[in-house]
Amino acid sequence: MKKVAGRLWLLGLVMVASLVSFVPTYQPVYQALPVWAKAVLPNKGIALGLDLQGGIHMVMEVDEDRAVEIAVDRSVTSLQDLLVDKKIPVESVKRTALTQITIQFQNVDLKAEIQKLLDDYPTFTEKDTGGTSGTLVWELRDTETARIKDSTINQALETIRNRIDQFGVAEPVVQRQGLKQIVVQLPGVKDPKRAKDLIKETALLEFKMLDEDNQMRLELPARIPRDKEAEIVSQFESQLPEGDQILFERSIEKETGREYRIPYVVKKRVMLTGDVLSDARVSIGQFNDPYVSITFDAKGGQEFERITADNVKKRMAVVLDNTIYSAPVIQERISGGRAQITGTFSTQEANDLAIVLRAGALPAPLKIVQDLTVGPSLGQDSIDAGVKATIIAGAMVVMFMVVYYRLSGVIANCALVLNLVCLMGALSALTATLTLPGIAGIVLTIGMGVDSNVLIFERIREELRGGKAVRSAIDAGYDKALLTIVDSHVTTLITGVALFLFGTGPIKGFAVTLCLGIAINLFTALVGTKVIFDLLNQRTKVETLSI
Amino acid sequence: MLEILGKTNIDFMGKRKIAFAFSSVMVLLGLIAVVQIARGAANLGIDFSGGTAVQLKFEQPIKIDEARKILESSGLGNAELQEFGQDNKLLIRVKTSTTIEEKTAETVIDVFKTKFSSNGFVVDSSTEIGPTIGKKLQEDALIAIVISFIGIILYVAARFELRFGVAAALATFHDVLAVLGAFYALDKEITVLIVTALLTLAGYSLTDTVIVFDRIRENLKTRRRETEEATINTAVNQVLSRTIVTSLTVVLVLIPLTLVGGDVLHDFSLALLGGVIFGTYSSVFVASPLLLLWPGRSGRLLSRG
Numbered sequence: 001m002k003k004v005a006g007r008l009w010l011l012g013l014v015m016v017a018s019l020v021s022f023v024p025t026y027q028p029v030y031q032a033l034p035v036w037a038k039a040v041l042p043n044k045g046i047a048l049g050l051d052l053q054g055g056i057h058m059v060m061e062v063d064e065d066r067a068v069e070i071a072v073d074r075s076v077t078s079l080q081d082l083l084v085d086k087k088i089p090v091e092s093v094k095r096t097a098l099t100q101i102t103i104q105f106q107n108v109d110l111k112a113e114i115q116k117l118l119d120d121y122p123t124f125t126e127k128d129t130g131g132t133s134g135t136l137v138w139e140l141r142d143t144e145t146a147r148i149k150d151s152t153i154n155q156a157l158e159t160i161r162n163r164i165d166q167f168g169v170a171e172p173v174v175q176r177q178g179l180k181q182i183v184v185q186l187p188g189v190k191d192p193k194r195a196k197d198l199i200k201e202t203a204l205l206e207f208k209m210l211d212e213d214n215q216m217r218l219e220l221p222a223r224i225p226r227d228k229e230a231e232i233v234s235q236f237e238s239q240l241p242e243g244d245q246i247l248f249e250r251s252i253e254k255e256t257g258r259e260y261r262i263p264y265v266v267k268k269r270v271m272l273t274g275d276v277l278s279d280a281r282v283s284i285g286q287f288n289d290p291y292v293s294i295t296f297d298a299k300g301g302q303e304f305e306r307i308t309a310d311n312v313k314k315r316m317a318v319v320l321d322n323t324i325y326s327a328p329v330i331q332e333r334i335s336g337g338r339a340q341i342t343g344t345f346s347t348q349e350a351n352d353l354a355i356v357l358r359a360g361a362l363p364a365p366l367k368i369v370q371d372l373t374v375g376p377s378l379g380q381d382s383i384d385a386g387v388k389a390t391i392i393a394g395a396m397v398v399m400f401m402v403v404y405y406r407l408s409g410v411i412a413n414c415a416l417v418l419n420l421v422c423l424m425g426a427l428s429a430l431t432a433t434l435t436l437p438g439i440a441g442i443v444l445t446i447g448m449g450v451d452s453n454v455l456i457f458e459r460i461r462e463e464l465r466g467g468k469a470v471r472s473a474i475d476a477g478y479d480k481a482l483l484t485i486v487d488s489h490v491t492t493l494i495t496g497v498a499l500f501l502f503g504t505g506p507i508k509g510f511a512v513t514l515c516l517g518i519a520i521n522l523f524t525a526l527v528g529t530k531v532i533f534d535l536l537n538q539r540t541k542v543e544t545l546s547i
Numbered sequence: 548m549l550e551i552l553g554k555t556n557i558d559f560m561g562k563r564k565i566a567f568a569f570s571s572v573m574v575l576l577g578l579i580a581v582v583q584i585a586r587g588a589a590n591l592g593i594d595f596s597g598g599t600a601v602q603l604k605f606e607q608p609i610k611i612d613e614a615r616k617i618l619e620s621s622g623l624g625n626a627e628l629q630e631f632g633q634d635n636k637l638l639i640r641v642k643t644s645t646t647i648e649e650k651t652a653e654t655v656i657d658v659f660k661t662k663f664s665s666n667g668f669v670v671d672s673s674t675e676i677g678p679t680i681g682k683k684l685q686e687d688a689l690i691a692i693v694i695s696f697i698g699i700i701l702y703v704a705a706r707f708e709l710r711f712g713v714a715a716a717l718a719t720f721h722d723v724l725a726v727l728g729a730f731y732a733l734d735k736e737i738t739v740l741i742v743t744a745l746l747t748l749a750g751y752s753l754t755d756t757v758i759v760f761d762r763i764r765e766n767l768k769t770r771r772r773e774t775e776e777a778t779i780n781t782a783v784n785q786v787l788s789r790t791i792v793t794s795l796t797v798v799l800v801l802i803p804l805t806l807v808g809g810d811v812l813h814d815f816s817l818a819l820l821g822g823v824i825f826g827t828y829s830s831v832f833v834a835s836p837l838l839l840l841w842p843g844r845s846g847r848l849l850s851r852g
Contacts, residue, residue, distance in 0.1 A: 051811070061679075367677075368675070369676075369677035369680050370676050371673070371675040372672070373670075374672045375672060377604065377669055377671065381671075381809065382809050382811060385808055386808060386809065386812075388803075389808040392807065393800035393802075393803045396799040396800070397796055403549065404792070436811050436812060437743065437811075437815065439812075440804060440812050443801075443803075444797070444801075447798075447799060447801065448797060450796050451797070454793050455789055455793065459789075483761065484757060487706055488753065488754035488757050491699055491703070491753040491754065492750035492751055495695040495698075495699070495746045496747075497698075498692075498694045498695040498746065499746055501694070502687040502688070502694070504687075506740070507740070507743050510743060510747075
């Protein structure tokens with residue numbers, strides 16, 4: 001009969017297509033393929049989820065307000081410089097709210113002159129003219145605030161991507177989620193803590209001058225234990241001159257390995273930042289101690305030369321994320337656009353420092369809001385447990401079907417195998433991610449998959465009991481069970497789709513395998529087993545059915 | 548022909564009072580669980596509540612009391628400890644509503660490294676979830692639940708008449724609440740994975756109900772002389788063996804998944820297992836009798852056909 005042949009071809013085609021789709025998942029076979037076959041097939045198959053192969057899944061939030069703050073602070077500094085250049089005496093220029101700059105001056109006659117400076121700051125508007133007093137308030141435009149926030153997250157994404165590229169992780173995911181979140185997935189990372197530190201570090205490199213004229217610095221203790229920083233700051237804060245701050249250098253006592261902090265009085269004013277760097281490399285010094293040598297770009301090099309020329313015999317602090325790495329005395333003018341960052345760090349720390357300096361600073365600090373880290377050993381344990389459960393579950397169902405439905409059970413088991421082959425093929429073709437709950441989804445598919453055939457077989461049995469001939473009992477069984485099977489599949493699919501839409505990570509993996517498994521099952525149960533029954537019927541006139 | 552049940556003739560409808568009583572208790576327990584979850588008084592997983600979980604795998608067996616003392620002395624007195632016997636695994640959970648910037652996971656690992664130095668360990672996994680994410684997951688779970696239920700009710704109402712749809716949806720609610728109530732009573736942790744299991748069982752438990760309803764509808768058309776109670780009873784008896792066998796095949800895969808599927812899947816499979824069993828029970832003892840409580844116009848269940 002033509003009808004049977006057509007369906008057999010269809011089944012064969014589906015089977016072959018599934019097997020071919022699965023090839024990229026099994027790399028040993030894929031690699032052995034000829035070039036043309038590799039070109040046709042995708043190079044990726046089913047990926048293992050982080051819960052199975054180990055790795056990091058992190059969701060971070062960018063501190064956008066801090067980015068706005070930084071931008072406004074920068075404007076404050078440049079406005080201060082401008083006022084000095086133009087020889088306009090003012091009392092103070094300060095950021096007084098997140099987006100506000102307040103300028104105070106004694107001589108009210110200067111007001112018009114200062115107001116004219118606003119032309120140089122097109123991103124600000126005048127918020128308050130202060131009446132007859134010597135006060136002006138500028139405010140950052142809302143559009144600019146929004147632009148800063150948006151570019152902050154994009155810049156953070158770019159920076160993190162750069163760092164991860166240089167760190168070397170296979171198939172990392174770095175993407176934006178919603179308005180201000182960044183998702184980072186690093187599969188198979190062996191040293192999660194190091195990777196996290198590398199990503200999270202703001203890596204804002206600043207060169208600042210030490211305030212050596214100030215006598216207060218002599219009162220500071222020479223060194224303090226590592227957790228007493230806040231105490232020192234609060235103790236000496238009131239005595240600090242305006243424009244100064246206390247920063248600490250990390251130091252390690254060689255004999256005991258204990259960490260200390262050395263306090264310094266540093267001028268707040270930033271001489272140069274790390275965004276003028278063109279390269280950063282690790283070198284080894286004469287005592288086998290690693291340091292990072294940095295190269296400035298042309299503009300940075302000139303600037304650095306000017307700064308060092310102006311400050312010979314003074315001490316300059318190399319500050320990274322508000323921690324001093326070193327505070328060397330400038331011996332002479334440094335031209336050539338090169339400098340060194342020395343400090344107490346290991347080779348690996350020096351390496352990571354070079355990476356973050358090359359990749360650039362984050363525009364604002366990051367806050368980790370979700371962090372899932374799975375060690376590689378747990379991943380393997382989970383795979384082992386999942387595979388074991390799948391095999392036992394499959395064996396139990398297959399045995400049950402054969403014992404309960406005899407030859408018909410064997411046919412149902414064939415459909416089950418076809419179901420699983422198609423499912424794996426489909427997952428591979430979609431380059432889906434297999435998670436531990438995903439494995440549970442496959443196991444469930446085994447149990448639910450045979451249900452369709454159970455419904456059909458029970459109906460056939462009923463028809464046979466009613467006295468129908470084998471042939472018509474089979475047809476009636478399939479016909480009458482059809483709607484019930486569709487109904488039961490659709491209800492499970494509805495929840496599966498809801499889970500897919502609103503689940504994340506492992507849950508999504510479960511939803512994918514469940515939905516695919518159910519959909520494929522509809523096909524294998526209705527087409528797959530029927531064609532075998534028809535085939536049996538066609539060859540020999542079946543008098544009794546083994547069911 | 549091997550059969551679990553031969554031709555049966557059990558008066559299921561006659562036992563509906565006992566069934567309703569039992570189901571009411573289970574539903575009540577489930578509702579209590581829902582209220583407690585809403586109040587934040589239930590044992591919510593850290594994925595919902597926010598907090599830190601660290602799983603360590605030690606080389607030698609650990610004394611859980613000692614571990615607890617050490618954590619307490621390090622200011623982590625609110626940590627919950629759970630042991631996984633055979634592998635020397637220890638799960639430490641700290642629920643905090645504060646941000647994760649405090650690095651609880653690192654602290655826990657440091658504590659064991661310094662004070663348990665004789666017993667080496669590897670970090671199997673560490674999870675830190677900030678309160679905003681927990682809240683987001685709660686919302687997402689709620690949306691998924693609402694969408695699922697609306698979808699199911701609409702589909703069943705479209706395929707059957709409204710009263711069948713409502714009865715099926717109520718039976719499904721019953722299954723989900725019963726399992727949730729049982730988990731609450733057993734003080735099991737309600738995690739995202741458990742909610743997933745509850746939703747899945749909502750979809751699956753309908754299967755059995757649909758099987759029975761299909762037959763009831765078929766019989767209502769062909770056996771017009773019988774009382775409704777008798778018609779429903781006959782239908783339930785007719786499909787009883789397939790109701791049981793379809794559930795049995797799923798139970799057969801869930802048992803190994805519960806027993807050897809690993810720690811992560813254990814409670815998930817257990818919830819599904821409970822769901823399948825309750826689902827089978829409810830299709831016979833809840834969904835079908837519910838039809839009797841709400842007779843249609845002129846006492847008929849079917850308005851057409």
